[in-house]
Every structure is written in C-alpha cells, then in structure tokens.
Amino acid sequence: MSQFGRVKQWNTFARCWHLFDATWQNPLQCSPLIEKYLKGLHKPIYHPFVDCGDHVVIMNSKQIAFPGEEWRRRVYFHHTGYSGGASWTPAWELHEKDPTMIFRKAVYHYMKGNLFRRVVMERLHIYPDSNVPEEIMENITNQIQPLRPIPKTLDSYSNEEIEKYPKIIDYPQDYLLSK
Amino acid sequence: MFKIPLTGTMLAASRLSAKLLTPNSGLHTTAATLLKEIQANKLGNKLIIQGSYVPSPRKDYLIENKSKCCPLCSLDLNIKHTDVLILSQFVRPDGCMMPRRVTGLCPTQQKIVSKLVSMAHKAGLMIKMTPENCKKDPTRRKNWKKFNTYFDESTIKVYDNHFTQMKRDIILKYMQNKNL
Numbered sequence: 161m162s163q164f165g166r167v168k169q170w171n172t173f174a175r176c177w178h179l180f181d182a183t184w185q186n187p188l189q190c191s192p193l194i195e196k197y198l199k200g201l202h203k204p205i206y207h208p209f210v211d212c213g214d215h216v217v218i219m220n221s222k223q224i225a226f227p228g229e230e231w232r233r234r235v236y237f238h239h240t241g242y243s244g245g246a247s248w249t250p251a252w253e254l255h256e257k258d259p260t261m262i263f264r265k266a267v268y269h270y271m272k273g274n275l276f277r278r279v280v281m282e283r284l285h286i287y288p289d290s291n292v293p294e295e296i297m298e299n300i301t302n303q304i305q306p307l308r309p310i311p312k313t314l315d316s317y318s319n320e321e322i323e324k325y326p327k328i329i330d331y332p333q334d335y336l337l338s339k
Numbered sequence: 340m341f342k343i344p345l346t347g348t349m350l351a352a353s354r355l356s357a358k359l360l361t362p363n364s365g366l367h368t369t370a371a372t373l374l375k376e377i378q379a380n381k382l383g384n385k386l387i388i389q390g391s392y393v394p395s396p397r398k399d400y401l402i403e404n405k406s407k408c409c410p411l412c413s414l415d416l417n418i419k420h421t422d423v424l425i426l427s428q429f430v431r432p433d434g435c436m437m438p439r440r441v442t443g444l445c446p447t448q449q450k451i452v453s454k455l456v457s458m459a460h461k462a463g464l465m466i467k468m469t470p471e472n473c474k475k476d477p478t479r480r481k482n483w484k485k486f487n488t489y490f491d492e493s494t495i496k497v498y499d500n501h502f503t504q505m506k507r508d509i510i511l512k513y514m515q516n517k518n519l
C-alpha cells in the first residue's frame with residue numbers, strides 16, 4: 161500500500177475531528193455542510209447503517225449572522241402539551257438565552273428524522289466563544305472552510321489606506337470641509 | 340395704499356442684489372476654485388475666525404470621468420454593502436449620506452448608494468462614521484440589532500416612477516417567456 165493510500169484509509173476508518181468557525185456564517189446554509197461530516201457522507205464506505213461519521217466542533221456560535229430581517233421574522237415554536245401551552249420565540253430572543261441553540265436546531269432539523277439522528281447529533285459540539293476545552297482541541301485534525309467571507313469594517317483599515325484608496329467623486333468647489 | 344407697491348419693488352431689488360452676491364450664482368467677487376475651511380487662530384487676547392480656501396484632499400487619487408454619465412454609471416461597478424472604502428466616500432463624517440448636489444450622481448445611483456450606506460450602517464461596518472453620541476459598538480445595541488446581519492443587494496429596487504417599473508416588468512416577462 162502506498163503512503164497516500166494508507167492516510168486515506170486512516171481518514172475513512174478513524175473518527176476524525178473537524179473544526180468550524182461560525183463567525184458571520186448563516187447556520188441554515190452551513191447545516192448541509194456540517195451534516196456531510198457528521199454522517200460521513202464524504203467517505204467512500206458510506207452506508208446509512210454504517211456508523212462512520214466524524215466529530216464536528218463549532219466555535220464562536222454567538223457570532224452567527226442572519227440576512228435582513230431574519231432575526232425578527234424567524235420564530236421558534238414550542239408546545240408544553242397543555243391547553244394554551246403554545247409559545248412562539250423570535251430568533252433573537254432564543255439566541256440571547258442560549259447562543260448554541262439556533263445552530264443545533266438548524267443542523268437537527270436539516271437531517272432526516274430517523275433513529276440515527278439523535279446518535280449523530282451527539283457528535284456535534286457547539287461552543288459560544290473560542291474557549292474550547294483542551295481535551296477537545298487536542299483531537300482536531302481538520303478545519304472546515306467557511307462559506308461566507310467575514311466583512312471588513314472601516315476601523316480595520318488604517319487612515320493612510322482610506323486616504324490613498326481611489327476616489328470616485330470629488331467635493332464641489334463651494335463645499336465646506338468639516339474637521 | 341401707495342406705499343405697498345413701492346415696498347414690494349424695494350424688497351425685490353434687495354433680493355436680487357442678495358442673489359448676485361451669493362456664491363451659487365455665476366458672478367463671483369472672489370476666485371471660487373478651491374474648497375473652503377473655517378480656521379480659528381488665537382493671537383494673544385484676540386480670537387480670529389476666518390474662512391480660507393484649501394486644496395481638495397482627494398485631488399491626487401481621483402478617477403477621471405470622461406463620459407457624460409455620472410461617475411458611478413461610467414465605471415459600471417458591482418458595489419456590495421461590504422465595500423466600505425467606496426461607500427465612505429459618499430458619506431459625511433457623522434455618517435449621513437451627502438445630497439445629490441454634492442455627490443453629482445444620477446437619481447437612480449444616488450438612491451442605490453444611499454440604501455447601500457444604510458445597509459452598511461445596520462451591519463455595523465462603518466462605526467467610525469457615526470454621530471458623537473453613538474455607542475460605537477454594535478454589540479451594545481438593543482434587541483435584535485446587536486446580532487450580526489448581512490444583506491442581499493438584489494433586494495434594492497429603484498424605479499424612476501410607476502410607468503418605468505411597469506415597462507421593465509413587461510420586458511422582463513417577455514424575455515422569460517421567450518427564454519432569451
């Protein structure tokens with residue numbers, strides 16, 4: 161067996177640990193990507209009855225992003241079972257209470273409902289900040305590439321960079337400059 | 340009764356003279372080739388406040404516009420709300436959009452840019468350009484505003500009036516039906 165083939169075999173038969181940074185990522189768009197690694201769909205030996213999934217560690221889940229008015233409009237439903245026990249919680253309220261809940265729900269609801277779903281979800285580890293325990297950080301071998309680029313703020317550029325950037329318009333002649 | 344028309348003419352004459360002396364009219368008493376700046380100097384007990392002309396800070400980095408269109412139309416850029424270095428050129432230091440009289444854009448581009456600027460502000464990408472009483476930190480905002488949001492630029496739809504909107508929709512429908 162060649163050296164590359166041996167590594168490929170290790171990757172398929174061992175439980176790998178993947179890291180995913182969730183800053184400025186939409187959890188609804190990321191859930192298919194994470195499901196792929198959790199179930200082991202990227203492996204050649206994949207079969208629904210074969211337990212070949214990997215672990216995924218998600219960090220900075222507090223800094224996820226939603227488009228437009230999604231924070232207000234997206235509503236999570238819960239029913240206690242008693243009459244009048246229905247409750248609707250907006251996404252921003254849920255995120256205040258538990259910053260890991262929205263990501264977990266997004267991945268859970270994307271997957272098909274069967275008896276394996278709860279087992280697969282056990283392999284998903286979500287942390288609100290970058291403070292991941294060292295016991296888990298030791299195992300990580302791969303990082304999943306994020307889907308959206310993190311936008312750069314105006315503060316991150318230096319004054320010289322802003323001044324020397326090509327200008328599209330100039331001030332009119334009678335414009336009063338303010339300091 | 341006689342006095343009323345007389346005072347009217349007097350007022351009109353005074354208005355005319357005021358119009359002639361303002362810098363917006365074609366006539367100038369001083370050379371208005373440069374930008375203005377208010378300077379305050381202290382000489383002993385005296386405080387001298389004077390308006391003086393200064394060269395434009397953007398002079399060296401300006402892109403020349405040779406076409407008859409507005410500067411943004413001629414460049415034909417696909418601007419996103421995350422392009423903060425471009426959007427900050429159309430904004431005053433306190434964060435509000437400059438009027439069309441100053442920017443020199445066409446009406447459609449002015450509307451598009453003003454919406455992009457508001458998107459950038461809501462996403463918290465231009466915290467530097469905000470009023471002084473602003474908290475300067477998007478995480479200290481209220482309710483849903485403190486969480487990260489991004490925007491889709493295709494939601495910006497600018498029409499001159501109702502008829503152009505109808506016209507454009509009819510053409511788009513025709514194109515879709517013909518699979519052009």
